[in-house]
Amino acid sequence: MTNQLNNKFDRPPQRGLPYLLSLPALLALIGILYPFILGVYYTFTNYNLTTSDNIKWIGLKNYIEIFSETEFWKALGITFIFALSVVIIELSLGLSVAILLSHPFPGVQLLRALLIIPMMIPPIVSALMWKVILLPTNQGVLNYFLSFLGIGPIAWLGDSGTALISLIIIDVWIYSPFAILIFIAGLQSLPKEPYEAARVDGASGWFVFRKLTLPLLAPNIVLITLFRLIDSLKVFDIIYATTKGGPASATATLHIVSYFEAFRWNNIGRSMVYLFILWILCFVFAKFLTKLWNRMLMR
Amino acid sequence: MFRIRKIFDETMEQDVDEMKKSKIKLTGILRVIGLSAYFTFALTPIIWILMMSLKNHNDVIATPPKFIFTPTIENYKAITVGMKSYAFESVRPDFPKYFLNTFIIASFTVIVSLFLGTIAAYSLARFSFRFKEDIAFTFLSFRFAPELMVILPLYVVFQKMHLYDTFVGLILAYQLITLPFLIWVLRGFFEEIPREIEQAARVDGYTWWGVFRRISLPLVKPGIAAVVVLSFIFAWNNFIFAMILGSERTQPITLGILGFIGYERVLWGQMAAATIICVIPELLLAFFVQKYIIRGLTFGAVKG
Numbered sequence: 001m002t003n004q005l006n007n008k009f010d011r012p013p014q015r016g017l018p019y020l021l022s023l024p025a026l027l028a029l030i031g032i033l034y035p036f037i038l039g040v041y042y043t044f045t046n047y048n049l050t051t052s053d054n055i056k057w058i059g060l061k062n063y064i065e066i067f068s069e070t071e072f073w074k075a076l077g078i079t080f081i082f083a084l085s086v087v088i089i090e091l092s093l094g095l096s097v098a099i100l101l102s103h104p105f106p107g108v109q110l111l112r113a114l115l116i117i118p119m120m121i122p123p124i125v126s127a128l129m130w131k132v133i134l135l136p137t138n139q140g141v142l143n144y145f146l147s148f149l150g151i152g153p154i155a156w157l158g159d160s161g162t163a164l165i166s167l168i169i170i171d172v173w174i175y176s177p178f179a180i181l182i183f184i185a186g187l188q189s190l191p192k193e194p195y196e197a198a199r200v201d202g203a204s205g206w207f208v209f210r211k212l213t214l215p216l217l218a219p220n221i222v223l224i225t226l227f228r229l230i231d232s233l234k235v236f237d238i239i240y241a242t243t244k245g246g247p248a249s250a251t252a253t254l255h256i257v258s259y260f261e262a263f264r265w266n267n268i269g270r271s272m273v274y275l276f277i278l279w280i281l282c283f284v285f286a287k288f289l290t291k292l293w294n295r296m297l298m299r
Numbered sequence: 300m301f302r303i304r305k306i307f308d309e310t311m312e313q314d315v316d317e318m319k320k321s322k323i324k325l326t327g328i329l330r331v332i333g334l335s336a337y338f339t340f341a342l343t344p345i346i347w348i349l350m351m352s353l354k355n356h357n358d359v360i361a362t363p364p365k366f367i368f369t370p371t372i373e374n375y376k377a378i379t380v381g382m383k384s385y386a387f388e389s390v391r392p393d394f395p396k397y398f399l400n401t402f403i404i405a406s407f408t409v410i411v412s413l414f415l416g417t418i419a420a421y422s423l424a425r426f427s428f429r430f431k432e433d434i435a436f437t438f439l440s441f442r443f444a445p446e447l448m449v450i451l452p453l454y455v456v457f458q459k460m461h462l463y464d465t466f467v468g469l470i471l472a473y474q475l476i477t478l479p480f481l482i483w484v485l486r487g488f489f490e491e492i493p494r495e496i497e498q499a500a501r502v503d504g505y506t507w508w509g510v511f512r513r514i515s516l517p518l519v520k521p522g523i524a525a526v527v528v529l530s531f532i533f534a535w536n537n538f539i540f541a542m543i544l545g546s547e548r549t550q551p552i553t554l555g556i557l558g559f560i561g562y563e564r565v566l567w568g569q570m571a572a573a574t575i576i577c578v579i580p581e582l583l584l585a586f587f588v589q590k591y592i593i594r595g596l597t598f599g600a601v602k603g
Contacts, residue, residue, distance in 0.1 A: 018431075021422035024415030025434055028478045031471075032441045035452035042452065097337050100330050111338065116592055117345060120585040121578050122536035122553050128560065129344040129574065132351065132567055139362040141347055147363075173340065181593045185601055223600055234445035237538050241557060255445050262451055275448040286443035293600070 042272040049266035062273045071249070071257070072274070079253040079278070082164060083232040086171045090228055091221060093172065094179025101180065102187040112184070115177035123174055127241035130170045131157060157242050160250035167251055170238050175231075179224045186220035187213075219296040226289035230282050254278040352571035359568040374572035394573055397555030401577075403466060404541070404551060405534035408473040409527055415474075416481040417523070421511055423482065424489035425497075435486070438479035442598060449475065450543045457544055464546040472544050476537060477530040480598070484529075487599035488522030489515060525591035532581045552577045 019026075043062055047055045066072045101108060118126060134156035138144050143153040156166045190213070198208045214221075236255045239245060245252035245260065252260075258274035261267050351359055353370040378394040423431060441449070453472060454463070462468030492515055500510045516523075538553040545551075556577060559570035585592065593601050 018422045018426040018428040021426075022419045022431075022434065024478065025419040025423070025438075025482055027415075028474055028482075029434060029437055031475055032437065032449055032479075035449045035456060036444075038456070039448055039452040093337075096333065100333050100337075103330075105330075111334065113586065113589060114338070114342065116585055116589060117582060118341060119592070119596065120532055120536075120581055122538060124536075124538045124553050125556055125574050125577060126344070128556065128570060129348050131560075132571075133344055133347060137362060139360065139364060141343070141364050144363045173344065177341070178593075178596060182597070182601055185593060220601075223597060227597065230443045236446070240538075255447060258445075258447055258451075262447075268451065268455065271447075271451060275445055275451065278445045279448045282443050282445060283440060286440065290439070 039272045040276060042268050043276050045269050047268040049262070049268060058269075062269050066270060066273050071252075074249065075252050075254050075257045075274075076277075078164065078251065079233055079255075079281075082168065082171075082235065082251075082253060083229055085168050086175070086232045087225055087228050089168065089172050090176045090179045091224060093176050094224065095183050095217070097176070097180045098183030098187055102184055112181070115180055117177075118174050119177050121174075123237040124241045126174050127170055127238035130166070130173065131242050134166055134169075158247060160246075160248045163243050163247060163250045167235075167239060167242065170242070171232060171235065174238070175228060179228070182220050182224050183217065186217045190216055219293060222289055222293045222296060226286065226293060229289070230286050233282055233285070234278060254281075348571045348574055351568060352575050354568055356568055359571075374568040375576070378569050378573050378576075394555055394576075397550055397552045398576065400466075400549055401535055401551040401553075404469050404473060404549070405531050407466075407470045408477050408534045409530045411470060412474060412477040412481045412530055413523075413527060416478050417485060417516075418511075420482045420485035421489050421515060424486045435483065438483055439598065441475065441479055446539050447543070450540060454543050463544060464548050466549055469541060469545055469549050472540050473534050473537065476533055476540065480533065480595075481526050481530055484526050484595055484599045485519065485522060487594075487602070488519040488526075491602075492518050522591070525588040525595060528584045528588045529592070529595040532585060535581055 044057055044059060045055050046058050046061075101112060121129075133141050135141075135143070136155040136158045137153050138147055140153075140156070142156070146152045146154070154162055157163050194212055194216075195208065198212060203211075234255050235253060236259070239251055239253060239256050240259070243251045245256040254274050255278060258271045258278070261271035261274060350366075350368075352374050353372070354365070354368050355371050355373060358365045358368045423435060450472070457463040457468055457472075460468075462471070496518075497510050497514060500514050501507070505513065535551075536553065537551070541549065541551045541554055552573070556570060556573045559566045559573060588595075
């Protein structure tokens with residue numbers, strides 16, 4: 001009976017109506033797909049902003065050129081090092097802080113509310129704030145405090161050895177609250193029964209955490225990984241605001257290189273190759289992780 | 300013998316109790332240490348920027364950094380009304396313009412998205428039709444695409460169509476940020492309305508439009524409020540769209556703040572003041588919809 005009703009009401013009053021209603025959605029879709037396809041087309045051309053009237057099809061030349069350059073492989077490596085580091089750190093830091101915040105104590109609500117601040121500030125602004133904190137001499141607060149421990153001063157963003165680490169710190173600052181809040185939500189919806197059973201059996205805390213809590217939180221872990229992995233593969237704002245890919249291209253990720261290919265060297269064709277490859281990476285990981293997540297929800 | 304055993308057992312129990320108590324105490328201490336460490340990390344930059352915005356130029360560049368200083372509002376004055384401070388001319392009296400630009404772009408973007416997106420979200424939630432999931436999926440995959448992949452070709456198109464550096468152009472482009480987000484998340488809110496309620500209304504003789512307007516829309520009001528606020532914040536925070544597709548005329552606050560730090564001059568104090576002014580409106584808004592932030596940030600995947 002309900003099924004029949006459902007069918008009856010799901011069927012739109014007029015056949016074309018849903019399409020008409022989702023027209024705005026379709027327009028946005030065209031707004032996404034048209035530039036996208038145009039962009040893929042550009043990868044096969046010599047399109048240059050300075051000679052823009054003369055776009056020539058050059059086949060795979062851009063791809064062959066870029067794959068044979070060490071700059072590309074270096075950028076790919078940096079992109080992955082950055083993305084994997086922030087995902088691992090944010091997952092583990094997120095879970096630890098979430099566990100500390102998941103028990104009730106006075107002030108816990110306030111602390112949880114404070115967590116949204118870094119996420120709501122424009123990332124570019126957060127990066128600038130950190131640029132101040134990480135100033136290379138003792139003028140920077142972090143170096144000043146480290147000087148009491150006899151460390152430094154460290155050039156942080158100005159040194160090719162520490163620039164990427166500095167960016168990882170900034171990213172962790174902005175996005176670990178995202179992981180914390182999702183883990184808190186997950187911890188609060190854990191079923192009680194298995195924990196009581198474990199306590200009756202006298203299982204140790206570590207054992208319960210490893211065999212019970214972690215598997216139960218698996219969907220949350222996948223979800224955080226999905227968002228944080230993809231967003232950090234395509235990181236742009238915080239690098240642009242701080243190092244612009246330097247020093248000595250130590251922080252030049254694929255997205256950053258693509259920007260400079262387009263706006264410093266005017267070469268849209270090459271820039272789009274970088275972007276297309278980055279897009280494929282993001283797409284493959286996103287597809288895999290959304291699938292994994294959906295499968296976990298089904299169970 | 301029996302008695303002794305009983306006493307022994309009791310003392311054992313006491314020991315266990317004491318162990319438990321000290322264990323709880325220990326975890327309590329560890330919790331305080333852990334949380335203090337994390338929140339020091341999380342809050343120091345914000346407090347530092349706030350302090351910096353209240354310092355005069357000499358205090359800002361002092362080495363080692365100054366923690367005690369006489370607060371001044373000269374940075375705020377310099378960026379809002381313009382003021383000569385030390386050797387530095389009032390450098391960014393155009394900051395109010397950037398603020399206004401951001402406000403115009405973000406507000407209109409959200410209004411357009413809301414008008415276009417609400418019905419689309421309802422339609423995607425309630426009616427079944429072909430290509431529905433394909434539309435939804437393309438939106439989601441755009442969320443996971445590097446922005447430049449779409450904006451760079453769009454830049455070429457905008458140049459040709461004379462939309463480059465215009466408010467109309469930016470508001471159209473910003474739809475790519477807010478519209479998929481709004482449709483996707485609002486769809487989830489509509490799906491949560493029990494079908495029975497809508498069906499009962501249909502049986503009572505309402506048309507689908509009547510059901511939508513009088514039943515469904517009022518029920519998702521909190522959802523709409525949350526989505527509007529979050530879209531506004533996303534539009535406000537955006538940087539890369541405005542940088543590529545706009546220039547001097549439409550420059551928003553995010554680019555304006557970056558402008559305080561150039562090759563010729565580094566105005567940390569004014570940058571800090573601009574940061575505070577930029578961030579306060581959105582933090583106030585964010586606290587209102589705190590409950591929905593995670594839902595919004597995960598494209599509706601985490602309800603709660």
